[in-house]
Amino acid sequence: MHLDHTHSGPVALSADARRPDGTRRALRIGLGGPVGSGKTATVAALCRALREELSLAVVTNDIYTREDAEFLLREAVLPPERISAVETGACPHTAIRDDISANLEAVEDLEDTAGPLDLILVESGGDNLTATFSKGLVDAQIFVIDVAGGDDIPRKGGPGVTTADLLVVNKTDLAPYVGSDLPRMAADAKAQRGELPVVLQSLREETGVRDVADWVRARLADWTAPA
Amino acid sequence: MSRAALLVLADGRFPAGGHAHSGGAEAAVRAGRITGAGELAEFCRGRLHTTGLVSAALAASAALGMDPAGLDAAADARTPSPALRGAARRLGRQLLRAARATWPSAELDALARDFPKGAHQPVVLGLAARAAGLGAADAAYCSAYESVGGAASATVRLLSLDPLDATGVLARLAPEVDLVVDRAVAAAREALAEGPETLPGASAPLLEILAETHAASPARLFAS
Ligand SMILES: Nc1nc2c(ncn2[C@@H]2O[C@H](COP(=O)(O)OP(=O)(O)OP(=O)(O)O)[C@@H](O)[C@H]2O)c(=O)[nH]1
Numbered sequence: 001m002h003l004d005h006t007h008s009g010p011v012a013l014s015a016d017a018r019r020p021d022g023t024r025r026a027l028r029i030g031l032g033g034p035v036g037s038g039k040t041a042t043v044a045a046l047c048r049a050l051r052e053e054l055s056l057a058v059v060t061n062d063i064y065t066r067e068d069a070e071f072l073l074r075e076a077v078l079p080p081e082r083i084s085a086v087e088t089g090a091c092p093h094t095a096i097r098d099d100i101s102a103n104l105e106a107v108e109d110l111e112d113t114a115g116p117l118d119l120i121l122v123e124s125g126g127d128n129l130t131a132t133f134s135k136g137l138v139d140a141q142i143f144v145i146d147v148a149g150g151d152d153i154p155r156k157g158g159p160g161v162t163t164a165d166l167l168v169v170n171k172t173d174l175a176p177y178v179g180s181d182l183p184r185m186a187a188d189a190k191a192q193r194g195e196l197p198v199v200l201q202s203l204r205e206e207t208g209v210r211d212v213a214d215w216v217r218a219r220l221a222d223w224t225a226p227a
Numbered sequence: 228m229s230r231a232a233l234l235v236l237a238d239g240r241f242p243a244g245g246h247a248h249s250g251g252a253e254a255a256v257r258a259g260r261i262t263g264a265g266e267l268a269e270f271c272r273g274r275l276h277t278t279g280l281v282s283a284a285l286a287a288s289a290a291l292g293m294d295p296a297g298l299d300a301a302a303d304a305r306t307p308s309p310a311l312r313g314a315a316r317r318l319g320r321q322l323l324r325a326a327r328a329t330w331p332s333a334e335l336d337a338l339a340r341d342f343p344k345g346a347h348q349p350v351v352l353g354l355a356a357r358a359a360g361l362g363a364a365d366a367a368y369c370s371a372y373e374s375v376g377g378a379a380s381a382t383v384r385l386l387s388l389d390p391l392d393a394t395g396v397l398a399r400l401a402p403e404v405d406l407v408v409d410r411a412v413a414a415a416r417e418a419l420a421e422g423p424e425t426l427p428g429a430s431a432p433l434l435e436i437l438a439e440t441h442a443a444s445p446a447r448l449f450a451s
């Protein structure tokens with residue numbers, strides 16, 4: 001649902017791939033998933049892995065604080081003008097799916113003030129297994145679950161687990177302590193998702209966010225490839 | 228005028244950012260001023276006759292075609308709290324985005340050019356109503372109803388109030404909403420002839436003060 005061009009004004013209206021001046025806007029990747037699964041930790045690790053090679057920024061959607069934004073600021077993963085916090089009115093999935101206006105303002109403001117940007121990561125406040133991002137807000141989405149949340153989550157499915165462009169099963173280092181069966185989680189995820197990719201990671205181990213960073217690089221290569 | 232267009236604009240699901248705001252209800256709940264449906268009704272009545280009337284008159288004026296810049300300045304002058312002025316502009320910008328996508332119009336485009344960081348929400352609402360083919364009373368109804376509807380639905384979440392009670396509060400306020408809309412439209416017609424200075428300036432000081440406290444609070448569910 002885009003305006004026809006005679007009406008196009010100074011602000012982009014929705015998911016248009018171009019800025020008002022005709023240049024290609026930043027790729028937007030959403031990260032969603034249950035509370036505490038490691039979304040902010042993954043965002044922080046991605047920033048550290050990618051900030052030398054890309055111009056990037058982050059939007060956080062906290063439920064009732066600015067903790068995620070403050071964590072990222074404290075960790076100094078990016079300069080403060082590249083981190084923006086959106087308030088969600090007790091309902092994180094509304095802000096990323098049903099009424100994305102505040103998030104769109106945030107991504108556009110970041111492009112205006114810190115741009116040009118290659119990549120914007122949008123973290124959703126921790127929510128439930130049905131939370132997904134609107135296509136009007138992000139170009140691709142990552143759903144982050146962890147092994148400690150129960151190893152039957154991939155089997156249960158739900159829109160996040162089954163349809164996200166990338167499923168991350170985080171905190172694999174904890175599997176032995178919480179009795180989670182990693183091969184079973186991987187098999188269940190495969191059964192739910194068919195060809196869609198799954199990454200098992202531990203941010204506490206050497207390889208860390210490597211596979212997810214590679215996936216992001218590949219999305220960015222697709223995004224910037226001439227049509 | 229199309230009644231169906233009015234329903235689209237007035238629908239709480241219209242994606243213009245309202246869901247993240249409580250109309251001061253969160254601050255009032257925290258201050259112990261709203262603890263149940265009875266107090267919610269009083270709180271909403273207070274909002275309706277102060278900020279509700281002012282917003283509805285601004286929206287009706289914009290719908291009548293008054294200069295948005297003058298109305299925006301009038302809105303600023305009637306909103307002492309910087310936090311509320313900021314929230315009104317952010318919501319105005321979000322509404323403008325949704326309205327431009329829904330009812331493309333040269334007037335809305337011009338508003339976006341003149342106010343890149345957003346005009347006051349009621350002003351945008353009035354112009355959106357105009358773009359949707361609606362009239363001054365329709366715009367005033369949207370604004371007056373919104374001034375109480377947002378607070379009621381936020382209170383359902385904040386207090387786990389029975390949603391039927393909250394809806395009952397709104398239903399019982401309906402005759403007063405009608406009254407406020409009549410006054411707002413009359414004020415808008417007067418302003419059209421006399422200028423925006425004549426618009427109502429009813430204010431609720433406690434709403435403004437609590438809005439400042441709320442904006443400074445480190446943990447909150449709603450933006451305002
Ligand atoms: N052991 C271990 N802990 C991790 C890993 N990744 C994140 N954590 C920890 O898990 C906790 C929650 O991580 P966050 O990144 O804040 O989780 P989140 O998904 O952003 O949480 P919300 O935003 O509150 O929903 C923190 O204490 C992290 O340090 C991991 O791979 N292994």
Ligand SMILES: [Mg+2]
Nearest residue numbers: 039040068123
């Ligand atoms: Mg987080």
